[in-house]
Amino acid sequence: MPAPPPNAPEIRPWPLPYADRLEARDPARVDLVVIHCTELPDLALAREYGERVLYDTGTGNSGHYYIDRDGSLHEFVAPDRVAHHTRGYNERSVGIELVNAGRYPDWLDSRRQAMDEPYTEAQVDTLVALLRQLAATLPALEFIAGHEDLDQTRVVSSDNLEALVFRKRDPGPRFPWSRVLDAVPLARIRP
Template sequence: MRKIDLIVIHCSATRCNRDFPVTALIRCHADRFGFTGYHYYITRDGTVYQTRHEQLVGAHAKGYNSRSLGVCYEGGLNAQGKPEDTRTKAQKWAMTNLLKYLIKKHPDAQILGHRDLPNVHKDCPCFDVKAEYAGITI
């Protein structure tokens, strides 16, 4: 059984005015990695998809994949293609509930944004994960 001590939040880096359904994510990752790199994906309507079994190592945070889970939300870019927190109310609600569930399963896990990891030079997930989810506990 894998020891999970990190939950990494990502965005799909897609424009908020263009759909990027779970099927597109799966296809994109299959082409890139041969499998889906994130464990969970949250679409704009707040639907949570488990896209990879938690016991399987993902491909979402180089150097941290063996000990982490990857959670991604659809969006992260505004209509002009600039990084922005584009989460809908439904996505925020779904992400909070998913993180509460994951912390119960993995009580030693820390929740971070992709950009919070050392040597990551991206805006992903385009909001301050540490501030927003600091209060999530079991």
């Protein structure tokens, strides 16, 4: 992989215990970044969820990068591995998680679907710097999407069997799409 640009953000490696068991891939073939929010109250709980083993392979669900509210950037999975973050898009994408409560703790309650927490300036600044670095180091990278763009599955709500809610809503309505898209050379896709 080419060297990062001179103003690249500091990435703190914090590999998940099972990171080496994730499928290897050629990062030069990654063409998509998927933006998520953790929908958890803090980085510690996001880490705990990421460490949970959910598959026979001894791996679980996680993004590649996590950006905390203070703008600190943590790499849970290297981009040369396939992380499980967006059904149907994992092999071709990098997942970036922004720490944000989202709908926590009632993700599927039809009465609690608002995502009111704003993203911090520090998070957005780090995200833009990371996206610029990825665009400079991943030669095929040209697309960006929100998790909500790629997974529009509706499921029965947890409080009302008659109501359907979106399974994924992240990064949600408070995500500053215009600011991010104006700052990076990536095109937003919505299937």
